[in-house]
Amino acid sequence: MTAGDAGGTDVSRIFEHALLRIDQDIAQVSADLQEAHHYIYSRFVQPPEAGGWPQFLDESGPPTATGTACVASSLIRMGVKRQDVHLIEATDLLCSEQCADGGWSKPGFADHLSLTLVTCLSLHALAALGLFSGHPVVDEGLMWLSRAQNDDGGWGCLASDDLSDVTATAYALRALDLGHASAAPLRQVRERGVDWLVRQQNDDGGWGIRHGEHSTAAHTAHAVEGMQAAHMPWVCAAALDDAREWLLTTLPKAPLVPWIEHYQLPASIASGLPRRLHSARLRWTHLPAERSLIALLALGVDVHHPTVRRLVEDLAERHEKELCWQVPGVPAVSASWAVLEAVNALSRYVEAVEASRWRTVCQVLTASVVPRIAELEKAQEELRLRTDVLATPPVDEGRRAWKTLLSPQVLAIELTAVALGSGLVATLGRAIGADTEALVLAWGAWVVAIPLFIMAARRG
DSSP, X not given: OOHHXXXXXXHHHHHHHHHHHHHHHHHHHHHHHHHHHHHHHHTOBOOSSOOBOOSBTTSOSOOOHHHHHHHHHHHHXXXXXXXXXXXXXXXXXXXXTOOTTSOOOOTXXXXXXXXXXXXXXXXXXXXXXXXXXXXHHHHHHXXXXXXXXXXXXXXXXXXXXXXXXXXXXXXXXXXXXXXXXXXXXXXXXXHHHHHHHHHTOXXXXXXXXXXXXXXXXXXXXXXXXXXXXXXXXXXXXXXXXXXXXXXXHHGGGSOOOOEEEEEEOOHHHHTTSOGGGTTOEEEEEEXXXXXXXXXXXXXXXXXXXXXXXHHHHHHHHTEETTTEEOOTTXXXXXXXXXXXXXHHHHHXXXXXXXXXXXXXXXXXXXXHHHHHHHHHHHHHHHHHHHHHHHOOSSOOHHHHHHHHHTSHHHHHHHHHHHHHHHHHHHHHHHXXXXXXXXXXXXXXXXXXXXXXXXXHHHHO
């Protein structure tokens, strides 16, 4: 075996190892998602009317708008077709759960007021199920969002509660985008919402509940997704760059601990509700690992970045077959919203890993092949210098050129390049199942690329 053959074999092994690592990663995440899929189906509740899911999947009880919206969105993300009988019933249930004012709410509140986050979750799910602007239910929901917007441009937990927050505003912007809300009045609603969201960014580049409050990974991630849903890069580009920097700087040392945000009903609103609801609190659990993974992938951070790996490993550690994903600090329950967040994050991760497969191969190529050629180039240059010293003048320039071209070191470079190319093409052929014609084209591309790699090695 020549030195070139050995080099080609080594690089082929490196490629195969890189591709195997990617395949194993995809397989593990896909297995977790598949287990969640089976568990979700087992928790479907079929009441006398349309069926759906409760908010906490491990508990008995009637289906709710929150539970059904979260699970339906998760199943679509997992690749379940809209024609699935469970999703057809879920669509019917969400439509029937719409409140008289056009929004959606939680049990106990539905006859009195709609909630921004439940309304947005329902609109997100209906969009995933194929219902957009133009459908009466969706249009009424979008109109509720329009009326619920506060004078400052943001959204709060309730309709026009004058206490806008980052999470509700981000969810509203996503609902307007997913609902394909393109009418002029709704475009103005979206623009005002984006303007409010950008103004809430703290000086450190992150977001808290609103401007001036402690920046958190969850709120920053919510803001990122909300701004991207607005499709207004001329307004959001700088803010998104700062958010990316803040997340990558903060997450490596931040504890990935979920926490609950409490909302107390304003006295002016509570006084108009039944006495049992006067002191009711609304709660929203923030999941920093899931949210941050979604945001980093949306911001274009490489899937192999250490921070991305940390977030994926956190989700893997918290996955349990019977309860899907555990929420630290919350009793052992299977929350539909936790399933939604995990499925959203991991499915996007799988998509990003698959899309990065060939970029990973090119990175391995650059890291392993170019240095090998550079080493041989250096050895060849040293040999040429020694040959020049020993040469007896006058030496014909043509003979010297031939002598250099036929030197053992130059031949070694040629053989190594050929062997490396053979290993690369063979590995790619096994990875993608290419036919003979495709492999011949790949080999031709490699032959053309050899001089480029040698020039790159010289520059290096």
